[in-house]
Amino acid sequence: MKIKRFEFNMFPENCYVLWDETNEAVVIDPGCFYEEEKLALKDFILKEKLDVKHLLNTHLHLDHIFGNPFLLREFGWKAEANQADEFLLEEAPKQSRMFGFHLQEKTVPLGKYLHDGDIITFGHTQLEAIHVPGHSPGSLVYYCASEHCMFSGDVLFQGSIGRADLAGGNFDQLIENICSRLFVLPNETIVYPGHGAPTTIGIEKAENPFFRI
Numbered sequence: 001m002k003i004k005r006f007e008f009n010m011f012p013e014n015c016y017v018l019w020d021e022t023n024e025a026v027v028i029d030p031g032c033f034y035e036e037e038k039l040a041l042k043d044f045i046l047k048e049k050l051d052v053k054h055l056l057n058t059h060l061h062l063d064h065i066f067g068n069p070f071l072l073r074e075f076g077w078k079a080e081a082n083q084a085d086e087f088l089l090e091e092a093p094k095q096s097r098m099f100g101f102h103l104q105e106k107t108v109p110l111g112k113y114l115h116d117g118d119i120i121t122f123g124h125t126q127l128e129a130i131h132v133p134g135h136s137p138g139s140l141v142y143y144c145a146s147e148h149c150m151f152s153g154d155v156l157f158q159g160s161i162g163r164a165d166l167a168g169g170n171f172d173q174l175i176e177n178i179c180s181r182l183f184v185l186p187n188e189t190i191v192y193p194g195h196g197a198p199t200t201i202g203i204e205k206a207e208n209p210f211f212r213i
Contacts, residue, residue, distance in 0.1 A: 001125050001147045003192070004044065008037050010101075011063040014194055016151055017044065018144075022123030025050040027077075028142060028151050029058055029194060030067030033104070038070045045075075052077060053122040056114075058153025058194060059136040060085035061166070062092045062103070069105040078111020080120075082131065082138030084168075086110060091167060114140060127151075132181050134174020135162030141182065149190040156182060156191055158199035161210050175210065183211075 006015040013031035025045070032038045045052060055077040057064055071077045088095075089107040096103045114120070116131035120142065127142040132155045139162070142151040154162035156178055164171035187202030205211065 001144065003149075005192070006032070006037070006041060006044075008032050008066070009034065010066065012195065013063045014192070014196075015041065015067070016192060017041075017050070018122070018125070018127075019048070019050050020123040020125045023049055023051055024123035024125075025052045026054040026056055026120065026122050026127070027052055027071070028056045029064040029153065030055070030071055031063050031065070032067040032070065038067060041067065042070075042074055054120050055079045055111075056120065056127075056140075056142060057081040057085075058141065058151065058155075059139045060088040060092075061136060061154065062088075062095050064153065064194060065089075065092070065107065066103075069108045072108050079108070080112040080114050081110055082115070082129075082140050083110075083113040084133070085136050085138030088136065088167070116140075130181055132174075132177045134164055134170050134172075134177050136166070137168040143185070143189075148186065148188055149192060150182070150185070151192045152182070153194045156199075156204060156208075157193045157195060158191075158197050158204075159208055161208070179211070 004017040008031045010033040016028040019025035068079045114129045118129040120127040130141040135154045189201040191199045
């Protein structure tokens with residue numbers, strides 16, 4: 001599996017494009033806000049001749065969904081995410097004003113709900129959706145067992161965890177779910193987060209200050 005990371009600058013946020021030898025692909029968290037960012041993502045997909053099968057959101061905070069309307073308009077792709085986060089689509093304009101800016105486009109509805117344990121397939125590759133609420137009620141981590149990696153959204157970061165003080169967040173739930181759902185995976189599992197640099201499960205179990213006893 002090949003991975004292309006885009007770092008978009010409004011917050012900033014990591015968007016990932018994954019594909020394999022079949023050229024079937026998925027896009028995870030298109031946080032492209034500025035026009036040049038949207039075009040960079042579009043141009044990469046067209047240049048690589050990728051056949052995108054799924055547009056995935058780890059959760060529906062606005063910095064992870066900025067590009068959803070653009071990709072729906074350009075390619076007809078409808079995002080897939082957990083239903084428990086759907087209320088955040090309506091709250092996005094208010095949330096943007098909290099951060100001092102206005103959304104350029106209205107949010108668009110989800111095309112499909114994803115649940116814990118769902119398998120997302122593209123080409124010869126599979127991702128498993130793991131429900132890890134706490135940062136948001138519907139936060140999903142996409143785990144690829146064959147490639148020993150995950151895409152953690154804002155659940156787990158290098159040396160940190162997602163904030164739990166936004167609507168629907170719960171700190172204790174987040175800590176418990178990281179321990180019970182993610183820290184049971186192999187230590188060598190690479191964590192590709194929604195913000196910042198990659199890490200591994202083993203490093204975070206050993207060094208993340210939120211889990212030191």
